Amino acid sequence: MNSPSLHPAIQKRIDAYTDLIPAPLHSMWGSNDAQVVNRFHDEGFMHSHKQFFSPLQERLVGMWNFSRDTLPADMVVSDTTLFTLADDMAGEFSEWIAKHRSQNDASIRFTVNLKVTKTGASPTGRSFFFEAKIESSSQNTLTVGAVVYDAENNTQIIDVRGVFVTVPVAKTGIMNKSAVEQAITVPSPLLSALDAESLKPADISDLCSVMNFLPNGAVRTRAGSFSRSERSIATVLDFGPKLTGPVIYVHGGILGTVLYIASGKLVQLLTGKTIDAVHWDITYKSPMPMESTGNVIRAHVESESASSIAVFAKIMRGDKVHTTLKSVFSLKTLAIEPSKL
Numbered sequence: 168m169n170s171p172s173l174h175p176a177i178q179k180r181i182d183a184y185t186d187l188i189p190a191p192l193h194s195m196w197g198s199n200d201a202q203v204v205n206r207f208h209d210e211g212f213m214h215s216h217k218q219f220f221s222p223l224q225e226r227l228v229g230m231w232n233f234s235r236d237t238l239p240a241d242m243v244v245s246d247t248t249l250f251t252l253a254d255d256m257a258g259e260f261s262e263w264i265a266k267h268r269s270q271n272d273a274s275i276r277f278t279v280n281l282k283v284t285k286t287g288a289s290p291t292g293r294s295f296f297f298e299a300k301i302e303s304s305s306q307n308t309l310t311v312g313a314v315v316y317d318a319e320n321n322t323q324i325i326d327v328r329g330v331f332v333t334v335p336v337a338k339t340g341i342m343n344k345s346a347v348e349q350a351i352t353v354p355s356p357l358l359s360a361l362d363a364e365s366l367k368p369a370d371i372s373d374l375c376s377v378m379n380f381l382p383n384g385a386v387r388t389r390a391g392s393f394s395r396s397e398r399s400i401a402t403v404l405d406f407g408p409k410l411t412g413p414v415i416y417v418h419g420g421i422l423g424t425v426l427y428i429a430s431g432k433l434v435q436l437l438t439g440k441t442i443d444a445v446h447w448d449i450t451y452k453s454p455m456p457m458e459s460t461g462n463v464i465r466a467h468v469e470s471e472s473a474s475s476i477a478v479f480a481k482i483m484r485g486d487k488v489h490t491t492l493k494s495v496f497s498l499k500t501l502a503i504e505p506s507k508l
Contacts, residue, residue: 174321177296181228187219190227195262196413201457203418204255206409211237212380218256218297220263227260227299230318235293238380243290247427248378249315249325250283250447251420253297257281257311257329258413260299264309265333276309276331278419281449284326289317295324307333351461351484357392357401366391366402374402374432377424385410386425393436399467400433404482405460416454419490422482423449426492429464430478434496437468442476446495455482455489462489474499 173181193202207213211234218229231252233244261276299313313327356363366374374388384407391402404425412418427447434442455462466480475498481491 172294172319173296174319176321177316177318180296180298184219184221184224184226184228186221186223187228188222190218190220190229190259190263192216192218193259193413195259195266199411199413199415201409201411201415202413203410203421204252206381218259220260220267222267225264225267225301227256227263227297229256229297231295231297233293233295238293240291242379244292244295245379246283246285246325246443247420247424248380249295250281250327250423251378251418252295253283253313253315253325253327254278254281254329254420254423255412255418256297257299257313257327258331258419260311260313261309261331264301264304274333274335275414277334277454278329278451279332280330280451281419281423281447282328283447283449285324285443285445286326287317287322287324289320289322289324292317292319292322292324294318299327302328309333353390353403353461353463357390357403357463358394358397358399360394360397360399362396363392363394366393366400370432370436374404374425374428376428377421386421393433395437397467398433398437399465400429400436401466402429402464404462404464406455406458406462408458411457414454415457417457417459419449419451422451422455422490423447423492426464426466426480426482426490427494430466430480430492430494431496433466433468433478434476442496442498444494445475445497448493450491451489452491453487453489455484459484469493 214234215232296316296318302310302312309331311329315325316323371388375383377385387405388402393400406417410421464482469479470477476496478494481488
């Protein structure tokens with residue numbers, strides 16, 4: 168991982184390892200041409216993804232290098248892109264740990280919770296260094312801690328904590344790749360509040376954008392409703408192709424992303440401002456079928472203070488909740504009075 172553009176402090180962290188072995192991307196999971204992280208490479212957004220496993224320290228380190236040719240110079244690699252990659256990396260790390268510890272290979276590790284805290288910003292960053300370690304482990308649960316830095320200026324961007332559970336492959340449903348998606352009834356109206364109003368076409372378009380570089384329409388929001396009195400939003404969303412994780416379900420980072428986009432849109436409609444979150448807490452309750460349609464996202468303001476707004480969001484198929492997200496948006500740099508939300 169030596170490079171003249173690496174910050175000396177990052178290079179020093181890498182050089183401290185003496186036993187690194189290559190850990191090729193998704194080598195633990197087998198081929199799947201629908202994986203969203205593979206899509207980053209196939210469509211030219213990333214030009215390399217290098218990671219290495221340390222058996223002695225039980226750590227995973229590596230680099231995510233985005234293309235300076237494909238991405239416009241003024242485009243920021245979004246927080247959601249980084250936490251999607253972090254979720255992917257931490258999940259793969261859990262598989263390396265299972266192999267290293269000679270655990271049952273008829274099982275797979277699933278993310279059940281991912282907490283991400285924004286610690287810094289790097290608007291022009293294109294190369295990112297990550298380092299993951301085990302925080303705790305038991306027979307069926309593994310907690311992974313990771314940090315992500317801008318590799319060229321040594322700015323820490325996000326801090327990640329993921330919890331993984333071991334599930335026998337036979338119980339995951341991943342062997343049944345021909346399963347037919349069940350029809351889902353979408354509630355109407357989406358919101359019952361008296362002041363509920365349909366989202367404008369521009370807002371719907373914003374909700375169809377994922378990670379600011381994937382093509383608009385990678386997910387399709389086909390309806391939405393907003394209530395100022397209830398401080399809530401509801402949307403109907405369909406997932407497009409090539410958005411999966413290592414198996415046949417929608418990638419956890421994509422689920423977190425669409426929930427965050429809806430939460431951010433709610434905050435924007437309430438405040439008139441575009442505000443970034445500083446903390447995300449994602450809980451995965453049940454895998455989301457790939458290319459599923461008729462999914463409903465609901466988000467509402469959970470709490471507020473003079474410095475932040477917390478929004479709780481969930482994505483459902485029928486009455487079944489698949490994933491939830493609590494996002495904390497910082498108001499410190501904006502002149503917004505919470506009481507006027």
